[in-house]
Amino acid sequence: METRKSEGKLPSSLKNLDLNTNHESKNKIPVSAYLSSSLTGISALKPGPPPSLVSLCLGVVGRHLEEIIPCLSDISHIFPSDIKMSIAAIAKRRKLLDDDLIISLADTSWEILDVSGSDVSDSGLAKVSEMCKSLRAVDISRCNKITSMGVSELVQNCRSLETLRCGGCPSSESTARRSLSLFKPDLSNVEGESWEELDVTELGQSLRWLVWPRIDKDSLEMLSMECPRIVVNPKPSFLSYSLHEVPREALPDVALDEPFVKDIDPETWVVRGVVKIPTTTSLSLTSSSELSIAEKFRLAFAERDARLAPKRAKNARQQQRRAERDWMMSSDEAKSMAFASKANRSLRKK
The missing domain is CATH 3.80.10 (Leucine-rich repeat, LRR (right-handed beta-alpha superhelix))
Incomplete structure (x- = not known):
């Protein structure tokens, strides 16, 4: 009866633990080992003596x-x-x-x-x-x-x-x-x-x-x-x-x-931190396992940005020319300036 009462007072986290440390169990660990692990903050039981x-x-x-x-x-x-x-x-x-x-x-x-x-x-x-x-x-x-x-x-x-x-x-x-x-x-x-x-x-x-x-x-x-x-x-x-x-x-x-x-x-x-990759060549020589996930995303974005940079510059020039053409077509002052400039160039050629 005393044994049953003491078992009933065990915390819920210890109910499935084997109190008998003299025999082995497949799914149970000794209470003493569990408590030792909890007190030391170790998630998994490590064999051998603790470090000095x-x-x-x-x-x-x-x-x-x-x-x-x-x-x-x-x-x-x-x-x-x-x-x-x-x-x-x-x-x-x-x-x-x-x-x-x-x-x-x-x-x-x-x-x-x-x-x-x-x-x-x-x-x-x-x-x-x-x-x-x-x-x-x-x-x-x-x-x-x-x-x-x-x-x-x-x-x-x-x-x-x-x-x-x-x-x-x-x-x-x-x-x-x-x-x-x-x-x-x-x-x-x-x-x-x-x-x-x-x-x-x-x-x-x-x-x-x-x-x-x-x-x-x-x-x-x-x-x-x-x-x-x-x-x-x-x-x-x-x-x-x-x-x-x-x-x-x-x-x-x-x-x-x-x-x-x-x-x-x-x-x-263990050296912690992100591995700095200065060039694309050095990136090919470095193992991807050495890079963090954030660094991989950053490098991928940088590579994509560099690849699309010429296209963005071309689109910007086209937009600028289109804006200038629209302005000339919608403003009488712009038209007169354009015609005057064209006439000036023709006079210089003569």
Whole structure:
């Protein structure tokens, strides 16, 4: 009886819910899950633990990163190194990462650096590698402003560099080819019967893994002959005890800075707003899915207006001539002026 009374007092929204959480039901969900979802404002139940307070704060910072960037160099020193890395990862995904930003966030304890697809140049990479000498893995793929000069500074400053990611765009592919000579070990002042017996410090080169997905045949042959220690595009190893176990940083399908943003809402780095299309040519190169409905209507109206503009001008000229002709036919003064003008022209011809 007590159970029935308590069930009768349930709100109408909870009448169809299963109070027994020990067994599964096709069309019912536990009351506790329903209440948890309602309190958090989530429309659909999401598996896994809720995000941490730090992740939520980083999400807010990421959404307003443009407003924080001007003063970031003055306040970044109070952030822990992992928070700086997370901000850099968000800035990279929001296409805001450049020399000034990465230099203001660089921390001496960093062991990885992911500037892929950013506006970081040689000077920014050189400065960061000078500050972060403990870098073990660096991703410079799809960086149009980084050349072999920046890679040279990176190799010289970071003697512990083991993994390098490059390529991905024509500029980065060219940089990788021009940097091959920097990866060769220095065998001029070493002693030993085989390079395998030499220590990394004696070789002067610590690079072990090179991720270059579109490496050309000549470059691959050169590396295999002159840099036998470097493994190009390594495959994951399923043997944990293997001497050549591939680290996570050397796997091409894994973003280097992914661990620092895995708990942050991806909506943080979604660029919102209407895509501005300056010309018809660029419109053909842009996917229609990137435009909002309002922008599609605006572009269609603009195209139609431009197409009908010559016809409207022609109609306006015809209306003006018709109005002038009607005025001349309806006014004696206009007729006399027209006849006088015609007579004047005939006199001039004589």
